Amino acid sequence: MGIPVFILAGLLVHFVFLASIFDIYFSSPLVHGMTPQQTPLPPPAKRLVLFVADGLRADSLFELNSNNTPQNNGSWGISHTRVPTESRPGHVALIAGFYEDVSAVAKGWKENPVEFDSVFNESKYTWSWGSPDILPMFAKGATGDHVYTFCYTAESEDFGAQDATKLDTWVFDHVKSFFNSSRSNQTLFSALNEEKVVLFLHLLGIDTNGHAHRPYSKEYKENIRKVDEGVKEIVSMLESFYGNDGKTAYILTSDHGMTDWGSHGAGHPSETLTPLIAWGAGVNYPQKVTSQLFEDNFLKEWKLENLKRMDVNQADIAPLMASLIGVPFPLNSVGTLPLEYLNNSNHFKAESMFTNALQVLEQFKVTKHMVKKKNMSLKKIIAVPLSDSEQINFLKKARVYIQQQKYNEAVSLCKTLINLALEGLSYYHTYDRLFLGLSIALSFVGWTTYVILVIIKTHTNLIKATRNNNKVGWKFAEISVFSMYAGLRVIQDPAANLWSFPIGQSLGFLLICILGIELLVFSFFYRSTLTVGLLVFAGWPVITQLWIQAKRTTLIWTLLCVLLAVFPLMPVVGREPNIPLVVAAGLTTLLISCFSLASFSRSKNKYQSKEDLKVYFYQMFSIALSTYVVSSTHNSLKNKQGLPVFNQIISWTTLASSSALPLLSPTLLFQRLFSILLSLMATYLLLSTGYEALFPLVLSGLMLVWIQMEQEALQHYGLSLKPKLAVFNFAYATDITQFRQLHLDDIRRSFFFVFFIVTAFFGTGNIASVNSFDPASVYCFLTVFSPFIMGGLLLLKVVIPFLLVSCAFEAVQVTTQLSSKRYSKCCISALHFFFLVKDYGSWLDIGTSISHYVLVMSLTIFMMLMNGLAQLLTTKRLELSRRTKHHST
Structure with missing residues (x-):
């Protein structure tokens, strides 16, 4: 093999090795072909308002303004995010309910490598305001023409700007202007008064100020105060617009946190702990408690030890939003509905959890079918729970519990079914991992062996002495020599030109x-x-x-x-x-x-x-x-x-x-x-x-x-x-x-x-x-x-x-x-x-x-x-x- 060909081959081999872990460990979890699942009972809210304060740390919010934040009127907790703690995967987890694979993050913020379902897509109408890096990806993934975006220019996202809070002020001002203009636009006014409506406010100023000035700066803290005031104004404006009908649910959270030095992307607690506050229609009021046990010491620092803290995984927020306004759960969601946040009947909670179980089970069945189709021998070695008969038994038993008004038992059974389905999803998603991993490991060994043999043959006289006309014997000699000498004596005495160590x-x-x-x-x-x-x-x-x-x-x-x-x-x-x-x-x-x-x-x-x-x-x-x-x-x-x-x-x-x-x-x-x-x-x-x-x-x-x-x-x-x-x-x-x-x-x-x-x-x-x-x-x-x-x-x-x-x-x-x-x-x-x-x-x-x-x-x-x-x-x-x-x- 010539030198240029050898170098090109080496590059190709190592690129394959580099890409292999993403195919083995981090391939896309998305599957298609599931049937949408929706709770059959009337939802508590007609509309949902989602505030996402980009880059907002949980401690920064609760420490700074714990006496004035909306948890006095609703439920609160910490939303635990996953790495990479970046804007795109954070928003996908929040709104679509699944954790995007690493390769998708590398595609960028505006491009969707694979189209996915989301709460926005399932809504009747969604209006969103904010960054051009976030909003378009949910509009592109939506079917039909019902997700509308209003973005400022990319040039506005300036870390060197005099005041980055203008990004959030822009959002609040445009939302107010939008609702004011709807009073003279009957079509828009009617659409805003429909059911299953979502309003999404993406607030990037906190993230920008955090990057530019660090989270402990006065600019970062002042931006949080401005957001707090802006949220209050928007809530007041919406309640007035809708005549205080009590049908609006609100959620305030963040896509990721931020380190003390103004960055994010990894798994430090300052990046993975984000606030979650929910209030309004269908949401529980704050629950008084005498004591709470958590591994961290945040409750005392935040002076919130007497208000029940209810933590969730970030993907759990998507089914919560879907349940509040009565839309189908996002098809690829892996979140579990946090029932503690719901202020509704036990019947509604049981039905919602049953819907959640059906939705996750749909993914499990589609994934299992795809893997079995690709691996025909799977029938002989399958050893995971949830056979077809077990699925039917779980669903029948849960339905009977609901009919008998044994709602707690139904909820418990549905949670068990969700956990088993998620286990099965993980099993099938990683089914080929062992085989692929061994293949790559053997390829590593094979390539290293080949390179060392090339070095020995090119730069030493070791193998020349054993070479003969028998090609089979020559190959065996190569392997034998490599086994004996590679790594031990790939060094030649320059004077004697012999292996003498x-x-x-x-x-x-x-x-x-x-x-x-x-x-x-x-x-x-x-x-x-x-x-x-x-x-x-x-x-x-x-x-x-x-x-x-x-x-x-x-x-x-x-x-x-x-x-x-x-x-x-x-x-x-x-x-x-x-x-x-x-x-x-x-x-x-x-x-x-x-x-x-x-x-x-x-x-x-x-x-x-x-x-x-x-x-x-x-x-x-x-x-x-x-x-x-x-x-x-x-x-x-x-x-x-x-x-x-x-x-x-x-x-x-x-x-x-x-x-x-x-x-x-x-x-x-x-x-x-x-x-x-x-x-x-x-x-x-x-x-x-x-x-x-x-x-x-x-x-x-x-x-x-x-x-x-x-x-x-x-x-x-x-x-x-x-x-x-x-x-x-x-x-x-x-x-x-x-x-x-x-x-x-x-x-x-x-x-x-x-x-x-x-x-x-x-x-x-x-x-x-x-x-x-x-x-x-x-x-x-x-x-x-x-x-x-x-x-x-x-x-x-x-x-x-x-x-x-x-x-x-x-x-x-x-x-x-x-x-x-x-x-x-x-x-x-x-x-x-x-x-x-x-x-x-x-x-x-x-x-x-x-x-x-x-x-x-x-x-x-x-x-x-x-x-x-x-x-x-x-x-x-x-x-x-x-x-x-x-x-x-």
């Missing part, structure tokens, strides 16, 4: 390899592990006696390893922006640039020219400009003056030019790497808010010393052709290493590279969780909410240190005479994380397991892609018209 040494090396891999795995859970690793790296020259021949370089190496080891000990999230540190990083970069430029100017190198110096001066100017823009932007936002247009233009211009400028610089090793650092650093500064701005400087310094240390290692281990780094030119570095054999140090270099890559990812934060993303990082580029642009900028910030390490490793490969095209890097730890993926337990555990596997697979894919990008950045040069003639070597 004793078995004890080989086993010791294998143990070291396993410990190294587990160290990398451990670092995903505890970042301080990287500090331990870097401190061990600091002592590497001493252990190997390298320090004897390179004392000065060793001293610098040790110092930079210790400095870099500090970063994993710094706080991951929750830190306040520290712009002076970013400015300090920019000024330090300029200072280093001046010294480096002076050094380049003094060197008698025939490739140096005035045009080259102009490139460096422009890059230094970009660093200075980026430093100014960061300081200016955050001062402007702090004063609530918005993002200056000039700053925004400079930021995007710097980003656009950062990839091209290094290609204009000389291809001499240190000059090209220095140019790459300056360009990437200019962009990184614009994406920094604190100490992380210093990280690329320390990392790049260590990478440059690493290149020099590897040169010293060449001589230490007796390898010839040690190039002079001062005059080494990437452009003329031909692949003279086609006969190069592997040796022990190559495995160590590979491990160093992977360790530095992991350090580049986790050195300044735990990006395994999206809730560590600080929106302030992108404020120099935009403040208007745009999830994909913001996500792309976040990814760029993560990739920049990654790219610095990749470019350094490219230099290590070519200067140590190891072909980059034939040097394979296997991420065996990916298999480890594959078995750690889970869809059960706490939502934090689930989210962490997904993100870890995605990260480690992305690392493997990125290492392949970055290898090509690093070669481009280091070896290619854009030749512009020059007055100075350049000579080749």
Whole structure:
């Protein structure tokens, strides 16, 4: 297999591995073909008003205004959300009653990968006001023309706006205007007075202020007060409009909470605990209690220990809303009706719960039929409850209880049936998981085996000695050799060209390899592990006696390893922006640039020219400009003056030019790497808010010393052709290493590279969780909410240190005479994380397991892609018209 084909095959295989967990663990739960189920008794309410305060934490509401919130007139509790705690899945759970799979979240906020049913779709009419990111997806999923949306512009969602409460004020004002205009529009007036009407008010201001100013800020708390006042005004207006007919039900809740540092997406309690307050028609009045037991201590903090707290899962709210206005339960809902919230007869409650059981059972039957159709052998191995006869017996018994007015028994039986049906749904939904998981695991092993065999055959003489003309025998020999030597002695003595390591040494090396891999795995859970690793790296020259021949370089190496080891000990999230540190990083970069430029100017190198110096001066100017823009932007936002247009233009211009400028610089090793650092650093500064701005400087310094240390290692281990780094030119570095054999140090270099890559990812934060993303990082580029642009900028910030390490490793490969095209890097730890993926337990555990596997697979894919990008950045040069003639070597 040729090298390009091999690389493409590797990319394809790893993309399949990456996508596999979503097909195995997180495929869409939606099925179609169910019969709608509706409670046969008259509902208590004609209309429902749903207030969703986006990004509202339970503690923020109940602590701030517990004496004035509507729980004095209704029931209250906490709605427990699931990860990812984002707006789209939160609203889908609230309104459609099911938890959207992870892949659907990646599709965006406006696009529905699969059409789904919702309370809005089942209503007679639904009018909604709010964000253009949320409302359209429920209108697109509705059948017919009865779901109407009124949205403000996307540009209104500005984190840098002077007052984000205007988003909520816009909603309240437009609702009032809408009802006022209906008095002169008979068609609209009649529609508003129909039954089964839903009014949805999406209030985004709290979320926007939380991102911009943090949940403990006065802006966030003031926004909650404004929402509280606005809700009171809307309730008063609606009661007046409908003549106080007592037929309006109200629900106030949130799609997700928010961390103290102004983000969401993971499973921290501040993100998963959201308020639920219900009042009005069909809703219970507040129930007085003497004591309540909950694991948390919130009741005392909120001074609500005497009012009964009734917690629900977020998906339970959809059947509650459906029951209040008498519409069919959403077809894919997995929620269980919270009867404690209902103020109605026991007969109505029993009938509603019976309807709930029928609706979930319908999903169970359709899912079972689909799986049996796909797996014909299922009939022989089926071992779950709820056979057809058991379903009939449950339903008959529950119906008899209702007829005999044994409503409590009927409710209890229906809850049991719902739980069994949900168990069955989970069983059938995960029926193929074991087979698919084993297939992927075997594929991991097979691919790793193949790659190691390719390395052995290409870079060692081990297999050549056993090869003969018998193809079957040859294949058996390959497998035998792999079993005996792979991982133990894939290292060749460069002098003797024979495998000469004793078995004890080989086993010791294998143990070291396993410990190294587990160290990398451990670092995903505890970042301080990287500090331990870097401190061990600091002592590497001493252990190997390298320090004897390179004392000065060793001293610098040790110092930079210790400095870099500090970063994993710094706080991951929750830190306040520290712009002076970013400015300090920019000024330090300029200072280093001046010294480096002076050094380049003094060197008698025939490739140096005035045009080259102009490139460096422009890059230094970009660093200075980026430093100014960061300081200016955050001062402007702090004063609530918005993002200056000039700053925004400079930021995007710097980003656009950062990839091209290094290609204009000389291809001499240190000059090209220095140019790459300056360009990437200019962009990184614009994406920094604190100490992380210093990280690329320390990392790049260590990478440059690493290149020099590897040169010293060449001589230490007796390898010839040690190039002079001062005059080494990437452009003329031909692949003279086609006969190069592997040796022990190559495995160590590979491990160093992977360790530095992991350090580049986790050195300044735990990006395994999206809730560590600080929106302030992108404020120099935009403040208007745009999830994909913001996500792309976040990814760029993560990739920049990654790219610095990749470019350094490219230099290590070519200067140590190891072909980059034939040097394979296997991420065996990916298999480890594959078995750690889970869809059960706490939502934090689930989210962490997904993100870890995605990260480690992305690392493997990125290492392949970055290898090509690093070669481009280091070896290619854009030749512009020059007055100075350049000579080749």
